Amino acid sequence: MSRALSTSDRETWLRTLSFLLLGSVCYALPWSVLAADNNASVLRIQGSNTIGARLGPALVEGMLEEQGLSAIRIEAGMVENEQRIVATNADGRRLSIEVAAHGSGTGFSALADGSAELAASSRPIKDSEASNLAALGDLTSREAEQIIALDGLAIILHPSNPLTALSTEQLAQVFAGELSDWAQLGAPPGPISLYARDDKSGTFDTFKELVLSANARTLAAHAKRYESSEQLSDAVSQDRNAIGFIGLPYIRQAKALAIAAGDSQPMLPTPALIATEDYPLSRRLFLYNQPALANPWARALVQFAHSPRGQAIVERSGFIAQNVQAMQVAATPEMPARYQALTREAQRLSVNFRFQQGSASLDNKALRDLPRLLDYLQQQNKLERKVVLVGFGDAKADVARAELLSKLRAMAVRRELSKAGVSFRDIIGLGDELPVAANNADDGRIRNRRVEVWVY
Known part of the structure; x- marks a missing residue:
């Protein structure tokens, strides 16, 4: 039996492990950093639309509040799916943090060309991307790869569709165009309309890996593609013949299917099954940074995302917190x-x-x-x-x-x-x-x- 540790010993162990994972448990920005040039962009985040549309800006807003800034507001950027979070520090100087949400792959490209300090991704970094970014350090290390939330790919239908469950193999056949009529799946007849995220999307990469590639299939060319999760979900809920895939917070008015993989039982994308990652299409949401965490705002945001307050924002944003x-x-x-x-x-x-x-x-x-x-x-x-x-x-x-x-x-x-x-x-x-x-x-x-x- 292990030696029982005192409360102080356990707290020391916790602090040591937390430091090894990321550094000190709390990270307050020095006032010299807060005193940025007026309207200066102190942090740039690029990547996943799943994260960047809602969760990323909400975490930035919470982090700025925790750092003591005021007059915080979220503004639309000049380009669709881009936002700017603006705040004022104690000296009256305004600063901003930019969030661009054009797909997970764009985040790693932005790290490579220096146009972002954090990459938001709804899938793990690929070996080719990690190799391309090797000059920045090991992006697969525990210092660089930060899992900030859990999510599940929901397979969605029009609310009137009576189908309740599919296997991942059936999904692959549907999205490859091999099954083209709902009658082939036991539903009322009608042509199946496919809705999918775009090629830059981590949501598509996850679906491709877990469903299509796992069953030796590729996406049918006639699938309708979307950069925006919300637009895709709304389109499915208005098309009686539609089927699509989306992150958990974006089900909106559509209907989610139960999914089975291999010999598993069909599972709905419920919070409990996603929290344990048992749901077949569950996934992790990431922030990737340079292991050295050279940008202090990146360091502060990552640590805030892991904190109880940050995880509460994760939950309010419709994702699954890691509590x-x-x-x-x-x-x-x-x-x-x-x-x-x-x-x-x-x-x-x-x-x-x-x-x-x-x-x-x-x-x-x-x-x-x-x-x-x-x-x-x-x-x-x-x-x-x-x-x-x-x-x-x-x-x-x-x-x-x-x-x-x-x-x-x-x-x-x-x-x-x-x-x-x-x-x-x-x-x-x-x-x-x-x-x-x-x-x-x-x-x-x-x-x-x-x-x-x-x-x-």
Whole structure:
């Protein structure tokens, strides 16, 4: 059993981990930085429309308020999907922060040519982009890659469409144009109209990776393309034959479908299933910065986004905050007996731990979730033998090997939490049971390799 740590020891561990992840927990800008030239643009953010349309400006506004600025307002830019947040500091000087939302790929291009200090992205940085930006540092590192929120791609229909669920394979066939009439899916007959985001969009990149490429398909040429999430959603809700994909806050008047991947059960894009990243089309929203964080406003915004106040803004903006919460889970027949026992006696927490590709090391989100989880366990008095870790993995030819590997993943999380003095009620490995994604592609296998946290 691990040595019990005092409260001060745990707080020291939390501060150390937070510093390693990003630097000091609170970051106040010096007045010399606040005293910018009148109307100067102190920070430029480019990239994802999903982030930039609403969440990005709201986080900037909140950060400026926290820094003590006044007369804060959001102005439309000279170009569509661009905004400017203007504020006044204590010396009466005006400054601004620019947010341009033309797609995730444009954010990385802007970092490369120096026209932005932060890239907003609704998908992870590509290997080619990280290589192109290597002169700025390792953009995949925990210092550079900041997960600020969770989201789910909602597959949306006209509200009158009676269809309730599709598999990712059926989605791929629909958006490739192979299934072209609703009658082929059990709905009333009519030609299927396809609505998709544009090629620069991280939303399209995510859909392409999780649905089209995973099923060896490409988007049909006749799909209608949109730069704006809101315009796409509104168009779907006005077309009885429409189907489209969109970020969670932009469902608006449309109807969302339940989605299944591989052997998973169909799941609606609910906050709980997106928080755990079990929903097949869940995704992370990112801010990418130079690892050295040379721009102090970029540093302040990133830290504000991770703070409780920043995560509250995430939730108000329609996305899923990364707060740890307990959830009651209903038992279903396909659950293993040990798992059904947990559903009767314990609660599942809204955090899953996942791992770097091809590695037993926790990924960047998991590293930041460690102090969040410890803080929850402290507040709820769950540090001593109240926690169960449940590991899962992808399918293996040897069932015993799959179970062992899943338990080893749970042990990796145990090792990190034990450093802060957490003791455990049980560590369970369930192998390839209860998949949340298909195992025929790397992304699906990574999603299935996860560790759940349950508390008594």
